[in-house]
Amino acid sequence: MRVIKSVLQMQKISxxxxxxxxxxxLVPTMGALHKGHASLLSKSEKDDDVTIVSIFVNPxxxxxxxxxxxxxxxxxxxxxxxxxxxxDYVFMPSVEDMFSQGHKTFAEVKVMQxxxxxxxxxxxxxxxxTLVSKLFNISYADRAYFGMKDFxxxxxxxxxxxxxxxxxxxVPCPTVRERSGLALSSxxxxxxxxxxNVSLNISKALKEVQQDFKTKNLNFIKKNILNKLKKIPNSxxxxxxxxSFNDLSIADKNTKKVVFAVxxxxxxxxxxxxxxxxxxxxx
Ligand code: PAF
Numbered sequence: 386m387r388v389i390k391s392v393l394q395m396q397k398i399s400x401x402x403x404x405x406x407x408x409x410x411l412v413p414t415m416g417a418l419h420k421g422h423a424s425l426l427s428k429s430e431k432d433d434d435v436t437i438v439s440i441f442v443n444p445x446x447x448x449x450x451x452x453x454x455x456x457x458x459x460x461x462x463x464x465x466x467x468x469x470x471x472x473d474y475v476f477m478p479s480v481e482d483m484f485s486q487g488h489k490t491f492a493e494v495k496v497m498q499x500x501x502x503x504x505x506x507x508x509x510x511x512x513x514x515t516l517v518s519k520l521f522n523i524s525y526a527d528r529a530y531f532g533m534k535d536f537x538x539x540x541x542x543x544x545x546x547x548x549x550x551x552x553x554x555x556v557p558c559p560t561v562r563e564r565s566g567l568a569l570s571s572x573x574x575x576x577x578x579x580x581x582n583v584s585l586n587i588s589k590a591l592k593e594v595q596q597d598f599k600t601k602n603l604n605f606i607k608k609n610i611l612n613k614l615k616k617i618p619n620s621x622x623x624x625x626x627x628x629s630f631n632d633l634s635i636a637d638k639n640t641k642k643v644v645f646a647v648x649x650x651x652x653x654x655x656x657x658x659x660x661x662x663x664x665x666x667x668x
Contacts, residue, residue: 399525407434411526416440417457417571418466421561425530426470439476446512494541526553534560575654586617591660623648
């Protein structure tokens with residue numbers, strides 16, 4: 386496993402693999418790796434000849450009052466996880482190298498970036514999309530792996546890759562959960578034991594409303610999720626929404642495949658989670 390810190394060097398190495406006919410897998414991360422990330426690494430190990438993991442806490446996807454400075458950083462442990470998962474290259478550029486002085490170019494995915502988390506994190510998705518498109522240009526990846534916990538991010542990146550004609554295929558990977566149901570997230574490290582206990586109610590609420598999807602209308606379902614979330618102690622709800630799986634538009638009674646998506650603050654930690662539901666007879 387090699388750790389590469391220079392953008393130019395990473396690009397040269399990727400280009401060489403591309404020319405040699407190797408299939409390249411990219412797992413973009415901000416570090417603080419957990420079992421969710423490990424599942425992406427092992428998928429790439431299976432599917433690709435070469436796996437590149439990027440570890441980069443991307444400043445442009447954090448708003449001014451967000452947690453950029455306190456975002457968990459655990460490089461030693463991350464490298465250990467990468468090594469165990471047979472990663473070939475860990476790409477860890479500096480902010481200065483990624484965003485050379487005078488950087489002025491941004492990519493945006495209109496409409497899809499304006500719902501769910503969008504209004505609460507106004508610069509977030511443009512920061513993610515800009516960074517991910519740079520990573521695609523540096524890695525020449527055949528496949529890039531994204532977890533479904535960040536469902537809006539996944540759909541936005543899929544759209545961007547299509548719209549900008551990247552060669553990279555986006556591979557969605559299932560959310561990995563603790564046995565309790567809590568979706569794994571690097572931000573879970575912010576939670577105290579008590580907060581962690583109450584956070585379980587988020588995935589529990591999503592699971593419970595799953596039943597309603599067969600028989601009840603979407604407004605009822607939304608109200609039901611909100612009522613369940615409101616009962617979580619020490620919490621504040623940013624949103625609970627039912628959107629189309631395909632394009633994140635607000636779902637209606639004709640939408641066959643939907644996503645129940647929620648964002649909830651537990652104390653000072655913002656958690657997101659979702660569940661995908663398909664009407665009977667649909668794929
Ligand atoms: O999901 C993340 O960790 C980040 O948003 C990503 C995709 C690595 C871009 O910085």
